[in-house]
Amino acid sequence: MLEARAFEPEFLHQLDGLMLGTRRARTHRAGQRIIGRHQGGGIEPENFREYSPGDDLRFLDWNAFARLDDLTIRTFRAERQLEITIMVDASASMAVPADDDKLGLALTLGAGLAFIGMNENDPVRLVAFAGRHGGSRLETTPFRRRRETYVEFRPFVNALKSGGATRISAAVGDLLHERRPPGMVIVISDFLVSPGDYEEALDRLLGARHEVKVLNVMGDRESTGNYPPGNYRVRDCESGELRDVVFGPAAAEACRRRVADHTARLSAFCSRRGIMYAPAFGASHLDEIMAREFPRLGVIA
Amino acid sequence: MGLLNPLNLLYALSLAALLAIYLRARSRPTLEVSSLMLFEEVPAPVAKSRLLRVDRLFWLEALALGAITLAVAGLYVRVNQPAGTNHRHALVFDLGAAMGATTGDHGSSRLDEARHAAAQIIANAPAGDRFTVSGYALEAETFRAAGSGPQEARDALAALTPAAVAARPAALRAALMRARAADQIDLFADRPPPAAAIDDAGLAGRLNFHQVGTPAPNLAIVSLDAGVPRSTVGRCVVRNFSNRPQYCDLVIEAAGREVFHSMLIAEPRAEIVVPFGPLAAGGLVNARIATPDALAADNQRWALAPSIAHAHALVLSRDAAVRDDLARIVLAINPNFLVTAADPDSFKRSQHFDLAIIHDSPDQGVNADSRLLIFPEPPLDGSKRPQLVPVTRSVALAELQERADAGTLSAPVMLGPARVLAPPPWMEPIARGVSVGEHESFPLAAFGFDGDALVGVLAFDVRDHLLLDPDRMDALVLAIDLLRRLVAPRDVLIEPTGSFVTVAAGAHARLTAPDGTMRSLVPDQWGRVRFRTLQTGRYLVTSNVPAVAVYANYYDAGESDLSAPPSASATSSSPSPIAAAGPSRLSVRPIAIPLVILALLALLGESIMLTQRAIRWRASHV
Numbered sequence: 001m002l003e004a005r006a007f008e009p010e011f012l013h014q015l016d017g018l019m020l021g022t023r024r025a026r027t028h029r030a031g032q033r034i035i036g037r038h039q040g041g042g043i044e045p046e047n048f049r050e051y052s053p054g055d056d057l058r059f060l061d062w063n064a065f066a067r068l069d070d071l072t073i074r075t076f077r078a079e080r081q082l083e084i085t086i087m088v089d090a091s092a093s094m095a096v097p098a099d100d101d102k103l104g105l106a107l108t109l110g111a112g113l114a115f116i117g118m119n120e121n122d123p124v125r126l127v128a129f130a131g132r133h134g135g136s137r138l139e140t141t142p143f144r145r146r147r148e149t150y151v152e153f154r155p156f157v158n159a160l161k162s163g164g165a166t167r168i169s170a171a172v173g174d175l176l177h178e179r180r181p182p183g184m185v186i187v188i189s190d191f192l193v194s195p196g197d198y199e200e201a202l203d204r205l206l207g208a209r210h211e212v213k214v215l216n217v218m219g220d221r222e223s224t225g226n227y228p229p230g231n232y233r234v235r236d237c238e239s240g241e242l243r244d245v246v247f248g249p250a251a252a253e254a255c256r257r258r259v260a261d262h263t264a265r266l267s268a269f270c271s272r273r274g275i276m277y278a279p280a281f282g283a284s285h286l287d288e289i290m291a292r293e294f295p296r297l298g299v300i301a
Numbered sequence: 302m303g304l305l306n307p308l309n310l311l312y313a314l315s316l317a318a319l320l321a322i323y324l325r326a327r328s329r330p331t332l333e334v335s336s337l338m339l340f341e342e343v344p345a346p347v348a349k350s351r352l353l354r355v356d357r358l359f360w361l362e363a364l365a366l367g368a369i370t371l372a373v374a375g376l377y378v379r380v381n382q383p384a385g386t387n388h389r390h391a392l393v394f395d396l397g398a399a400m401g402a403t404t405g406d407h408g409s410s411r412l413d414e415a416r417h418a419a420a421q422i423i424a425n426a427p428a429g430d431r432f433t434v435s436g437y438a439l440e441a442e443t444f445r446a447a448g449s450g451p452q453e454a455r456d457a458l459a460a461l462t463p464a465a466v467a468a469r470p471a472a473l474r475a476a477l478m479r480a481r482a483a484d485q486i487d488l489f490a491d492r493p494p495p496a497a498a499i500d501d502a503g504l505a506g507r508l509n510f511h512q513v514g515t516p517a518p519n520l521a522i523v524s525l526d527a528g529v530p531r532s533t534v535g536r537c538v539v540r541n542f543s544n545r546p547q548y549c550d551l552v553i554e555a556a557g558r559e560v561f562h563s564m565l566i567a568e569p570r571a572e573i574v575v576p577f578g579p580l581a582a583g584g585l586v587n588a589r590i591a592t593p594d595a596l597a598a599d600n601q602r603w604a605l606a607p608s609i610a611h612a613h614a615l616v617l618s619r620d621a622a623v624r625d626d627l628a629r630i631v632l633a634i635n636p637n638f639l640v641t642a643a644d645p646d647s648f649k650r651s652q653h654f655d656l657a658i659i660h661d662s663p664d665q666g667v668n669a670d671s672r673l674l675i676f677p678e679p680p681l682d683g684s685k686r687p688q689l690v691p692v693t694r695s696v697a698l699a700e701l702q703e704r705a706d707a708g709t710l711s712a713p714v715m716l717g718p719a720r721v722l723a724p725p726p727w728m729e730p731i732a733r734g735v736s737v738g739e740h741e742s743f744p745l746a747a748f749g750f751d752g753d754a755l756v757g758v759l760a761f762d763v764r765d766h767l768l769l770d771p772d773r774m775d776a777l778v779l780a781i782d783l784l785r786r787l788v789a790p791r792d793v794l795i796e797p798t799g800s801f802v803t804v805a806a807g808a809h810a811r812l813t814a815p816d817g818t819m820r821s822l823v824p825d826q827w828g829r830v831r832f833r834t835l836q837t838g839r840y841l842v843t844s845n846v847p848a849v850a851v852y853a854n855y856y857d858a859g860e861s862d863l864s865a866p867p868s869a870s871a872t873s874s875s876p877s878p879i880a881a882a883g884p885s886r887l888s889v890r891p892i893a894i895p896l897v898i899l900a901l902l903a904l905l906g907e908s909i910m911l912t913q914r915a916i917r918w919r920a921s922h923v
Contacts, residue, residue, distance in 0.1 A: 093336055094335075096335040097334070097335070190336075192336035234333070235333050236336060238336070239337075243340055254340075258340075258341075
């Protein structure tokens with residue numbers, strides 16, 4: 001399975017030195033919400049600026065005042081503690097078609113992003129979600145910050161099985177019940193649900209002031225419609241609904257068209273909401289996806 | 302249109318298999334997908350017409366299979382053949398003994414009736430038609446090859462004569478095979494041919510069967526045993542094949558003198574055993590039925606009574622039991638033999654014998670007119686003395702499998718040790734067998750003329766009373782047959798019709814058949830002439846050596862039974878008969894080649910479509 005690659009040294013070596021960029025402020029360790037980059041209680045000097053009333057005199061640069069007779073405030077880069085939650089769709093659709101290994105691709109990408117996040121000592125956790133009995137099934141790992149603890153994600157990744165329906169909004173609702181501070185949420189899914197479901201979910205994440213990134217995973221065969229020609233009765237692996245289909249060139253073209261429409265709608269929604277959207281089509285293109293889409297998600301060297 | 306062999310339409314079951322494959326392929330396997338959002342429902346009209354959907358691959362394959370099936374079944378068309386087109390006829394006649402049976406008041410035979418029907422066919426045939434006249438009895442024989450005109454065909458019809466043998470199915474099959482090229486085959490016989498023979502012949506053209514003859518009463522002499530002169534009575538068995546009682550005027554003559562003459566009444570389909578004698582002297586015995594009946598060939602029979610003159614026989618063996626057994630058998634054949642049984646180690650070889658039986662002993666120095674070698678000794682190591690019948694090796698256990706007069710035995714007879722012989726060319730094997738565990742057969746008994754002397758050989762050992770063992774009666778029958786050949790007069794032979802007869806003759810040998818025809822025979826390097834007896838009666842071989850008379854006896858229960866009611870007056874095998882000849886006629890023309898071409902084209906089209914699919918789907922196979 002592809003997810004085993006997420007813990008291979010060669011794979012992790014590629015991710016070494018990368019960091020996950022963010023457009024939003026990271027929280028103070030104290031948990032105070034501050035918008036934008038701000039001076040904080042860190043130890044990394046960032047800049048100097050002119051004193052204005054109300055500034056903390058502890059940061060006044062007395063040496064500069066003595067030489068220049070100007071009051072200058074020394075600013076520091078804040079201590080960055082950005083909670084990163086990587087939500088991986090573990091519904092039944094992620095295991096179909098079996099040879100596409102969508103779940104493996106999603107877990108590999110999620111684990112890779114977790115590793116990158118841990119490069120900055122940010123707390124990272126993996127969350128698997130799927131629908132069960134009308135509700136949602138949410139499996140989470142503890143937040144892990146140090147890279148040395150990355151391997152502790154392995155049992156979770158290896159043991160994860162797909163099953164159940166895709167309920168993104170329900171899973172997001174369960175997640176928000178935890179009332180964690182705003183951070184970054186990366187949703188990895190095939191998004192083969194009604195647009196209303198994923199739009200509601202993403203809106204709720206944005207409403208909770210999370211920075212949201214979307215990784216749309218699709219399989220090779222699924223995205224190209226490359227099924228063996230002939231008459232088939234297809235069954236939805238989640239709903240069990242049946243449909244008669246004649247596979248052939250026309251059906252493949254129709255399938256590609258539907259995938260394009262579906263992703264275009266998702267991408268447009270993300271664009272409107274300021275959500276980073278990245279497609280990841282085909283487990284066989286893992287390296288290409290990482291090279292092309294990780295920068296789009298804010299991964300910088 | 303029609304079919305030459307509708308049975309071959311069974312191959313059309315392959316179409317059912319194709320349909321099953323097609324339906325199996327058309328059944329919709331269920332495929333699990335991540336979401337139905339990506340798939341469109343099949344449009345309703347297509348779904349409704351699924352049962353009638355045209356699948357070009359299926360129809361091409363069905364076309365190929367159907368065409369091949371029809372080609373195998375022999376689909377033919379009847380085409381008008383313009384007048385003047387040569388038509389080939391094959392006239393095939395049964396020449397078995399029964400065809401010589403006379404029917405009706407005019408004394409015409411069944412063969413005459415067949416000739417008449419054939420002459421009608423020839424007369425009705427348009428000018429330019431060609432004829433082949435052939436017959437079969439023991440084997441197929443062509444009297445006029447294809448290309449003969451009507452007159453030559455009529456001449457060939459006139460030359461047809463029935464043989465005093467039973468017609469063999471194999472000969473019928475061979476005759477039909479020879480006639481296969483003809484457009485029309487007319488078969489004339491007194492009984493319907495076996496269907497298997499017609500099927501085996503694989504006829505492409507039409508076959509018309511003409512059954513000739515009507516039920517007729519017939520008496521036949523089944524067997525004649527002359528008995529032993531002055532000792533035992535002879536027996537003559539007469540069989541009535543009629544469903545009514547028949548008068549039978551039976552005459553038995555011995556040495557030209559009538560020994561029995563009586564009018565008998567034979568019960569319907571029963572046998573009469575007529576004892577006569579004992580005869581006063583040995584010699585030729587002839588029995589004949591003087592009452593006229595349908596078939597004359599089985600109305601007389603010959604047998605030889607052993608001579609009353611004392612003859613000397615020598616039995617040489619180191620085994621006393623073997624000497625005793627062989628002496629008993631010799632005396633059973635002819636009680637007038639004076640048998641000398643001796644151990645070869647103590648035997649003085651100066652005396653002359655009429656017959657010498659030498660068991661597992663050297664035959665050198667034995668002075669005899671005829672000799673029978675039993676289990677002949679293999680050559681001693683280093684011995685360069687030539688053997689009369691060379692022995693190549695010995696086997697521990699031999700099986701008797703085949704006898705000349707009985708054919709292949711239904712159950713092989715286990716004999717015991719035997720010698721593998723290499724009989725000289727002047728000897729004729731009359732029995733064959735194999736060594737247990739081997740497949741190659743070798744002669745177990747042979748007979749021939751070595752110059753003036755008669756020599757017979759039995760290759761198996763007869764110790765332990767083998768010849769008197771009731772479970773191995775075939776060995777005794779074989780020994781008696783061989784002894785009778787050896788003690789028979791040189792100038793008189795009794796043989797069944799249909800057998801090959803070998804007679805010692807000099808130069809300029811001539812053969813006079815029972816019907817008076819004469820022909821020359823060329824002796825081989827051993828001074829023998831060989832011919833086949835096809836008529837009952839006396840064959841006389843004359844040359845510069847004393848003449849030899851061969852009396853041929855005929856009896857076959859199947860052929861002699863003329864009372865069986867005929868089936869249809871004319872039946873036909875496939876295809877059905879066609880209309881009588883006219884200015885233009887229908888001709889049967891098989892269309893196998895166009896059908897095969899059609900099948901090949903269909904398969905070619907299928908290949909092209911599959912290749913297109915492979916290219917479209919970029920698959921290495923479809």
